[in-house]
Amino acid sequence: MPLNAEAVRACYPALRDGAAYLDGAAGTQVPDAVIEAIAAAYRTGIGNVGGPFAASHRSDAIVAGCRAAVADLVGGTADGVVLGPNTTTLVYRFAQALSATWRPGDEIVVSRLDHDANVRPWVQAAARTGTLVRWAEVDPVTGELPTGQYDTLLTDRTRLVAVTAASNILGTRPDVPAITAKAHAAGALTFVDGVHATPHGPVDVTALGADFYATSAYKWSGPHIGAVAADPALLDTLRPDKLASSSDAVPERFETGTAAFADLAGVTAAVDHLAALDDTAAPTGSRRERLLASMGAVETYEKELFRTLLQGLEELPRVTLYGKPAARTATAYFRVAGHTPAEVAHHLADRRVNVWHGHNYAWELTAALGLRDTGGAVRAGLVHYNNADDVARLLAGVAELSS
CATH class of the missing domain: 3.40.640.10 (Type I PLP-dependent aspartate aminotransferase-like (Major domain))
Known part of the structure; x- marks a missing residue:
C-alpha cells in the first residue's frame, strides 16, 4: 500500500511552521512520539x-x-x-x-x-x-x-x-x-x-x-x-x-x-x-518484520516523489545536476548557472524552502566532481515526511533563478 504521507506529516510538529524541509540529508525532524x-x-x-x-x-x-x-x-x-x-x-x-x-x-x-x-x-x-x-x-x-x-x-x-x-x-x-x-x-x-x-x-x-x-x-x-x-x-x-x-x-x-x-x-x-509507517503491515508481526514492510513503503514513496523532483530540475534551463547513478536515494545535487550555491540556498530560504549547499562533508567526492573549491552545489533531499507540495515549492524557487 502507498505511504499515507499526510498522516505521517501530522506526526511531526515542526512541519506545522509551513517550511518545506528538504534538508533531511543533514538531519530530520522528529515526531511527537x-x-x-x-x-x-x-x-x-x-x-x-x-x-x-x-x-x-x-x-x-x-x-x-x-x-x-x-x-x-x-x-x-x-x-x-x-x-x-x-x-x-x-x-x-x-x-x-x-x-x-x-x-x-x-x-x-x-x-x-x-x-x-x-x-x-x-x-x-x-x-x-x-x-x-x-x-x-x-x-x-x-x-x-x-x-x-x-x-x-x-x-x-x-x-x-x-x-x-x-x-x-x-x-x-x-x-x-x-x-x-x-x-x-x-x-x-x-x-x-x-x-x-x-x-x-x-x-x-x-x-x-x-x-x-x-x-x-x-x-x-x-x-x-x-x-x-x-x-x-x-x-x-x-x-x-x-x-x-x-x-x-x-x-x-x-x-x-x-x-x-x-x-x-x-x-x-x-x-x-518507522515500524508503524506502513499501517497495512500485520500488527502482530515482529518489529523487524514491520520495519521491513514500512521501510519498503518508504523507499517506494520516495522514489515516486523524487522522480518528479529530478524531472523538474532536468527541465529547467541553466540547471546542472551532478551524478546519474542507476541506484540512488532521493537526493539531488545541483547548480544554477549565474548563481553561487550559497545564493541559491538563500533564495530558497527566503521562500521557506530548506536546502543545504557546499561540500556537505563529501570532501573527496566534491573534489572529484571539481566543485569543492568553488562552493560545492545545492543539495535537496527527500525523506518520508516530504510531499508533492515541498517538491513544487523547490522547483518554483529554482525556476525563478534559472529562467
Whole structure:
C-alpha cells in the first residue's frame, strides 16, 4: 500500500511552521512520539546504570531497549550494537581499535564516494601505523563507484575496506554486497557507512556483508545518537582504550562516559515510529518484520516523489545536476548557472524552502566532481515526511533563478 504521507506529516510538529524541509540529508525532524519518549524519561526519573534503585533500573531498560531497536532496524543483534554521541565519534573509536593491529606494509581501501567521517579516521590511523591507503575512485559523470576496481585494489595485505551504502550528496548506492564479498575473499574486514542509506529503505547488515555498520538516529527521525552494529564475537576481539574502572564487556567497552539515557529512549521511539509507517503491515508481526514492510513503503514513496523532483530540475534551463547513478536515494545535487550555491540556498530560504549547499562533508567526492573549491552545489533531499507540495515549492524557487 502507498505511504499515507499526510498522516505521517501530522506526526511531526515542526512541519506545522509551513517550511518545506528538504534538508533531511543533514538531519530530520522528529515526531511527537520521540519528543514524548525523551520527555517521559526525564519526567519519570532516570539515574546512571547499574544501581539498585528504580531510576537506575529504568536507565538499564532504556539502554537495552535502544540496542534492541537499532538491531531490529538494521538486522543485527542487540548485544552487538555500540552506542555513542554521533557516528563520526564512533568511527574514530573503531579506527583506533582496529588500527592497533596494523603494521607497516598493511593496506586499507577507502572510497572517494564517502562522507569524510568514513574516510579521514581511517586515513589518519593509517598514517600513524605506516599503513598504505588505496583509493576507490568515482566516475565523475555518473557518480557511480565501479565495483571492478576492487579486484586490483585488494591484496593479501588489505586489512580493512571502508565504503558507504549511499552517497550523502549524489545518493549513489554502490554494490556493497559485491564489494564486501571481494574484501572478505581477500581476508579484509568491512566498515559500511549506512548513515545516509538507512532512512531510505530496508537494511540488512548480513546481506550487505558489513562487519561493521554505522548509522545515525538523527537521520531517521531520532535524536543525535550514533550506533555501530557488529557481530559481538568480532567486537570481543578488539581492545579499545578505556578507563580501567569501566566495563570490559561487549558492547559497553566501546562506550566512553555516561550515555544520554533520555535520548536513547528517543531512539527506540524513532524505530517504533518507522515500524508503524506502513499501517497495512500485520500488527502482530515482529518489529523487524514491520520495519521491513514500512521501510519498503518508504523507499517506494520516495522514489515516486523524487522522480518528479529530478524531472523538474532536468527541465529547467541553466540547471546542472551532478551524478546519474542507476541506484540512488532521493537526493539531488545541483547548480544554477549565474548563481553561487550559497545564493541559491538563500533564495530558497527566503521562500521557506530548506536546502543545504557546499561540500556537505563529501570532501573527496566534491573534489572529484571539481566543485569543492568553488562552493560545492545545492543539495535537496527527500525523506518520508516530504510531499508533492515541498517538491513544487523547490522547483518554483529554482525556476525563478534559472529562467
